[in-house]
Each structure stands twice: as structure tokens, then as C-alpha cells.
Amino acid sequence: MPAIEQLGAAKRTSPLWSDKDVTVIFVLGGPGAGKGTQCQKLVSDYGFKHLSAGDLLREEQDRPGSEFGEMIKANIKEGIIVPMEVTIQLLENAMQKQMEIDGAGGKNLFLIDGFPRKLDQAHHFERTVVPSKFTLFFECSEAVMEKRLLQRGETSGRADDNLESIKKRFRVFVETSMPVVNEFESKGKVVRVSAERGPDEVYRDVQEKFKERGVEPITIKFVQTA
Ligand SMILES: Nc1ncnc2c1ncn2[C@@H]1O[C@H](COP(=O)(O)OP(=O)(O)O)[C@@H](O)[C@H]1O
Numbered sequence: 001m002p003a004i005e006q007l008g009a010a011k012r013t014s015p016l017w018s019d020k021d022v023t024v025i026f027v028l029g030g031p032g033a034g035k036g037t038q039c040q041k042l043v044s045d046y047g048f049k050h051l052s053a054g055d056l057l058r059e060e061q062d063r064p065g066s067e068f069g070e071m072i073k074a075n076i077k078e079g080i081i082v083p084m085e086v087t088i089q090l091l092e093n094a095m096q097k098q099m100e101i102d103g104a105g106g107k108n109l110f111l112i113d114g115f116p117r118k119l120d121q122a123h124h125f126e127r128t129v130v131p132s133k134f135t136l137f138f139e140c141s142e143a144v145m146e147k148r149l150l151q152r153g154e155t156s157g158r159a160d161d162n163l164e165s166i167k168k169r170f171r172v173f174v175e176t177s178m179p180v181v182n183e184f185e186s187k188g189k190v191v192r193v194s195a196e197r198g199p200d201e202v203y204r205d206v207q208e209k210f211k212e213r214g215v216e217p218i219t220i221k222f223v224q225t226a
Pocket residue numbers: 029030031032033034035036037038148149151152195196197198199200202
């Protein structure tokens with residue numbers, strides 16, 4: 001990727017896509033709330049494509065020759081939000097790539113997981129890439145999230161799944177990311193689900209809320225041939 005000020009979204013003044021052609025649902029919730037877990041379920045039942053901002057940043061961090069690698073690494077370890085231009089460009093690139101793969105018949109349904117984590121990101125993405133349909137927000141206590149993250153840390157290999165980084169991430173979530181949820185909430189654009197129970201119970205609630213919002217699972221029609 002080129003220098004930050006050269007990135008496409010940094011220069012555009014109107015959205016790249018219309019929300020009539022491209023559906024984006026933001027997925028938010030504290031670290032360890034279960035965003036990734038629920039997104040995987042939605043992918044198989046609803047035909048969404050899942051884009052995790054954190055995964056895209058980790059991929060860019062590890063890409064040989066990336067000029068942002070060191071900066072991303074340092075930010076993730078400290079739980080700090082990476083400058084939005086980088087994250088938005090990575091998301092836009094991933095969406096573009098997916099649309100090229102799907103071609104004209106594609107449904108262009110995207111779950112954007114772990115983003116926007118800051119108000120400026122939310123505003124900039126909606127102004128320069130595409131406005132979101134709504135935000136799926138997972139509510140979870142810090143005690144539960146901490147337990148899940150420490151357990152995930154046993155095998156994830158993630159530099160931020162340790163108690164010190166987890167505490168910092170909780171703080172950033174409350175101070176920086178919750179204002180995003182509150183702003184979307186004031187516009188009636190938040191679907192709130194409790195994430196305290198097991199993955200299947202949480203998912204049942206997600207499906208119910210999606211139905212209320214008119215988002216239906218994929219139905220496979222079986223055609224009788226004989
Ligand atoms: N509802 C749940 N109950 C118990 N454990 C869960 C639940 N959802 C996710 N987990 C586990 O908790 C950890 C964090 O989940 P993940 O989906 O990675 O969360 P996030 O993307 O919000 O950080 C993972 O190890 C996952 O397997």
C-alpha cells in the first residue's frame with residue numbers, strides 16, 4: 001500500500017458504493033464478546049462475507065515489505081486503534097476483491113467485524129466507502145470477556161490476548177468504541193444482543209433480531225427432477 005495520504009478513501013468525498021448495491025452490517029462488541037464466532041455462523045446461514053478488521057490488520061502487519069507493519073504491531077499490542085486510513089483501505093480492498101470474485105451475480109453482503117472502533121472511522125467509512133445498514137452489537141460483561149480472552153490466548157498466538165493488553169483494550173473499548181455504538185443507537189441503527197450465554201443461544205437471538213430487521217437466511221430450493 002502507498003503512503004497514508006495517498007490511500008483512496010482518504011481522498012474521496014463521496015461513497016464508492018451505494019447501499020442499494022452493497023449491504024454492510026457492522027459487528028461490534030468488547031474484545032472477546034464473540035464477534036468472530038457469531039460472524040462465522042452468519043456466513044454459512046445468510047451468505048454474508050466476513051471481513052474482520054483485526055484479521056486484515058494482522059495480515060498487513062505480517063506482509064513482507066509492508067510499510068505499516070511495525071506501526072500496526074505496536075498499536076495492536078497496546079490495544080490502540082490504528083489510523084483509520086489504513087484500516088479503511090484494507091477493508092475497501094478486501095470488499096473490492098470479493099466483488100471481483102463474485103462477479104455481477106454477487107449479493108455483496110458484508111459483515112464488517114470489529115469496526116468501526118472510533119467515531120472518526122465510522123463517519124469516514126460511511127462517507128467514502130458505503131453507508132451501513134445497521135450495527136450488530138454484542139453486550140458482554142468484562143469478567144466474561146476476560147475469561148474468554150485468556151482462554152483464547154492459550155492457543156491464539158495473539159500478542160494482545162494477555163492480561164495487560166486485555167485491560168488496555170477494555171479501556172479503549174469503553175472510552176473510544178462505545179461512543180460509536182451510542183451514536184448509531186441514537187439513529188435507531190443498533191441491533192443489540194446479549195453475548196453472555198453459549199454461542200448457540202446467542203446465535204438464536206441474533207437470528208431473531210435479524211428477522212425483525214428483514215434479514216433472512218439463505219433458502220436453498222430443491223427442485224424435484226423425477
Ligand atoms: N458465547 C460464547 N460462549 C463462550 N465462549 C465463547 C462464546 N463466543 C465465543 N467464545 C469463545 O471466546 C473467545 C473469543 O471469541 P471471539 O469470537 O474470538 O470474540 P471477539 O471476536 O469478539 O474477540 C474464543 O475463544 C471463542 O471460542
